[in-house]
Amino acid sequence: xxxxxxxxxxxxxxxxxxxxxxxxxxxxxxxxxxxxxxxxxxxxxxxxxxxxxxxxxxxxxxxxxxxxxxxxxxxxxxxxxxxxxxxxxxxxxxxxxxxxxxxxxxxxxxxxxxxxxxxxxxxxxxxxxxxxxxxxxxxxxxxxxxxxxxxxxxxxxxxxxxxxxxxxxxxxxxxxxxxxxxxxxxxxxxxxxxxxxxxxxxxxxxxxxxxxxxxxxxxxxxxxxxxxxxxxxxxxxxxxxxxxxxxxxxxxxxxxxxxxxxxxxxxxxxxxxxxxxxxxxxxxxxxxxxxxxxxxxxxxxxxxxxxxxxxxxxxxxxxxxxxxxxxxxxxxxxxxxxxxxxxxxxxxxxxxxxxxxxxxxxxxxxxxxxxxxxxxxxxxxxxxxxxxxxxxxxxxxxxxxxxxxxxxxx
Numbered sequence: 001x002x003x004x005x006x007x008x009x010x011x012x013x014x015x016x017x018x019x020x021x022x023x024x025x026x027x028x029x030x031x032x033x034x035x036x037x038x039x040x041x042x043x044x045x046x047x048x049x050x051x052x053x054x055x056x057x058x059x060x061x062x063x064x065x066x067x068x069x070x071x072x073x074x075x076x077x078x079x080x081x082x083x084x085x086x087x088x089x090x091x092x093x094x095x096x097x098x099x100x101x102x103x104x105x106x107x108x109x110x111x112x113x114x115x116x117x118x119x120x121x122x123x124x125x126x127x128x129x130x131x132x133x134x135x136x137x138x139x140x141x142x143x144x145x146x147x148x149x150x151x152x153x154x155x156x157x158x159x160x161x162x163x164x165x166x167x168x169x170x171x172x173x174x175x176x177x178x179x180x181x182x183x184x185x186x187x188x189x190x191x192x193x194x195x196x197x198x199x200x201x202x203x204x205x206x207x208x209x210x211x212x213x214x215x216x217x218x219x220x221x222x223x224x225x226x227x228x229x230x231x232x233x234x235x236x237x238x239x240x241x242x243x244x245x246x247x248x249x250x251x252x253x254x255x256x257x258x259x260x261x262x263x264x265x266x267x268x269x270x271x272x273x274x275x276x277x278x279x280x281x282x283x284x285x286x287x288x289x290x291x292x293x294x295x296x297x298x299x300x301x302x303x304x305x306x307x308x309x310x311x312x313x314x315x316x317x318x319x320x321x322x323x324x325x326x327x328x329x330x331x332x333x334x335x336x337x338x339x340x341x342x343x344x345x346x347x348x349x350x351x352x353x354x355x356x357x358x359x360x361x362x363x364x365x366x367x368x369x370x371x372x373x374x375x376x377x378x379x380x381x382x383x384x385x386x387x388x389x390x391x392x393x394x395x396x397x398x399x400x401x402x403x404x405x406x407x408x409x410x
Contacts (some may be wrong), residue, residue, distance in 0.1 A: 008327075037067045041111045053157060054131035054208075055097035058107065058124060062092060067113045075107040075126075077210055085113075098210030099128045123196040132159035133206045136188075137214040142204055145376060146226035146289030146406065147193040149202055160184045162207040165192050165245060166216070167200060175203065191290075193374055197225040224390050226289050229405040231255040233283025236331040237383055239322040243268035243276045246397065250276050254403055259367065261298035265401035267305070275311070275327050275387040276398040285316065286343065286407040287380045292369040294402040295346070299362045302355040302392050309345050309390040312374065313338045314381030331375065338385060341378050346370065346392075355392050369404070380410040 043062035050057040062068060068089045071199040076082050078100040087094040098105055104125050111119040132155070139154040153165060165179040178193045199222045206214040245251065249267030258264075268276050297307040313325060315337045323336030333340040347370060349355065349362040384405075388398040 007286060019394055036115065037113065038115045038117055039067070039113070040087050041065050041068055041113045041119045042047045042119055043122045044068065044109055044111055045122075046234070047109070047122060047124050049124060049126050050225070051126060051128050054133075054159075055095060055128050056107075056126035056300065057095050058109070059093045060109065060122075062089060063111050063119070065111075065113070067115070068111055069114045070112050070117075072109050072110045072112055074110075074126040075105055075372040077105075078212065081211065083210075088178050095236060096126060096211070098208070099126075099131060100210075100212045100273070101134075102128055102130045118138050123362075128271075131208070131212065132157045133161050133208040133212055133214055136161060136206050140204060140206065140217050142202065142217065142219055144221045144224055145191045145193075146224045146408070148195045148223045149192055151188065151190045151204055153188040153193070153206075155186050155188055156182070158184050158186050160209055163188060163190060164205050164207055166203040166205075167195075189373075193290075195223045197223050205317055215356050224289070225408050226406050227286075229282060229286060229407060230402070231257065235281045235283065237279045237281045237320075239277075239385075241277060241322050241324045242279055245269065245274040249399065251280060253398075254278070254280075256315070257402065259369070259402045261296050261300060263401065265294075265397040265399055268397045270395070270397045272396055273390045274396065276323055276391075276396075277325060277385055277387045279383060279385045281383050282333070282381070282405070285380050285410045286405075287410055288312075288314070288374040288378060288384075288405060288407040290371055290373045290406045292371050292402075293346075293400060294324065294369045295366050296399055296401055297363045297367045300399075301366055302349050302358045304391070304394055305397045306392045307346060307386075307388040307390075307398055307400060309343070310386060310388045311343050312341045312372075313385040314341045314379070315339070315383045315385075316379060316381050318382065320383050325385065327389050333376065339379065339381075341381070341384075342372075342374055344372050360366050369402070374407075 012026045044060035046061040048059045070086045070088050072086050073094045073096055075096055076083045077098040096310045104127050107124050107126055109122045136153050136155050141152050144151050163181040166175045166177055169176040181190050201220045203216040203218045205216040234255045246267050246269035251266050253264040254266040317337045320337035323338055329340050331340050350365050351359050351361045391398050
């Protein structure tokens, strides 16, 4: 039975909320008393069109009328869906967006009075440039990844789009959505997990906030084998440059499967040098695929010694020697027996609140654990070092509750 993985409907909520808020604002903007003057206003004039990707700015001269309330634009973004937007009498511009293609579209403009009387219509043609979701589609690439597939694409305009993954569901016997990512980042790099290492057909398409959908990129891939590393095989491997432990929060608490804020984790003593480092063995030789890091929550959420930027170092040597790690370095940098596997930055609070003033949403986000990918071409390692270069308090100590590593044995 195929289980649907990581369907991020939560990312739809901000879009829907914004749409509702915008609607409320537009509705509330025109609550002036209804006029008894039912005369028809004159239409807008001197109309000019300034096209952009997926839309157009339409400027005009407003009619001279003290009774004018707003200008309304109505247009179809595709063969089915019609949109309306309004611009108040304080503005000489209305913006139309959401067009599915780069082609001619008719936009009808009306000047509307306070008595809700429309002027004669003015029809103007717009020809938007290629919509952002269609600009992204040719850059879309998919490839096998540990436990699933990896998706990369370019979003140069940083518009909010959805990356939707579908595959065959043996229960419904149909293609079903198994993952949705909504993002506005310019470089999209997203992995979808949870599949066995057998051939499977995947499809990926791009959508936008207006419901436009690209064609689907389809490809048969074989996900790479991935397993959760056995934490019972982990062991502390303290090196001279590792930071001192404090408050009895010894390193093995980092893999004891306890993530609540008031259990023990790994915690270093204040006053240590940067980066703040701990070292442990994996009990075998593994090519790492990803890991989940759990930071302290409750009053420590996005504050105190929680890691903000950090590096994962690895070694394939049976008894690696100590090396003082740099504060920053490029992926692949070798220092003694150690190689930089990847550099990471903990995601910002999803609430948008500043660190130190976060809410329950942020605490729940952190408590669930944050997934970090290890580059697919990383070398197998027997030991790892977590090197924290910056905490959320910019302090000289660090702490974390738990780490779970994934990969395949070599």
